[in-house]
Amino acid sequence: VSRKEELRVLIIGLDKSGKTTLLEKIKGLFGDTPGLEPHAILPTVGLNVGRLEAFQAQLLLWDLGGAPGLRSIWDKYYADSHALLFVVDASQPARLEEARCELERALASRELFGAPLLVLANKTDLAPEGGAGSSARLGLERLEGRASRVQPASALSGAGVREGLQWLVEQVR
Ligand code: GDP
Numbered sequence: 001v002s003r004k005e006e007l008r009v010l011i012i013g014l015d016k017s018g019k020t021t022l023l024e025k026i027k028g029l030f031g032d033t034p035g036l037e038p039h040a041i042l043p044t045v046g047l048n049v050g051r052l053e054a055f056q057a058q059l060l061l062w063d064l065g066g067a068p069g070l071r072s073i074w075d076k077y078y079a080d081s082h083a084l085l086f087v088v089d090a091s092q093p094a095r096l097e098e099a100r101c102e103l104e105r106a107l108a109s110r111e112l113f114g115a116p117l118l119v120l121a122n123k124t125d126l127a128p129e130g131g132a133g134s135s136a137r138l139g140l141e142r143l144e145g146r147a148s149r150v151q152p153a154s155a156l157s158g159a160g161v162r163e164g165l166q167w168l169v170e171q172v173r
Pocket of ligand 1: 013014015016017018019020021022122123124125126153154155156157
């Protein structure tokens, strides 16, 4: 992906994991970057898009609805994505297995082959240690041929958000 080209980041995760909050936080952090006119589009139910400039890259972030009925639309966007941002609620260990299944399904998609994966272990403001176990429990050690990283974060406070996004941009560049 060249500097001029738009870098498309697909945000997925279970419902209530914090995807929309994250996208709004990212818009707030980077949306007023000089030289870029920030805008957000809300074209359809279950899809939220953010266009902004961050770390000298032109980003398009897609936040897809995570409710069970909407998960089937995820793969329609896979082919157009360069990087994957999976949001997991680190304060809800009871849903980690469900999250692992969804992540596995996404990673099995041929369209996402080789795309770098950032797992945002979100809501660590509620569960400071919640990010630690996420890597093993999401099965990330078994990933091959794909850059991946777990970033403890809080979409609410913004902690960890810049670091995670920067890592992801650097993997694609
Ligand atoms: P989505 O369904 O994945 O888009 O999740 P939302 O962004 O709608 O967030 C679901 C709920 O979790 C909302 O009440 C958010 O305010 C809350 N939430 C999201 N991120 C955080 C976080 O980092 N910390 C805390 N404490 N709450 C969060």
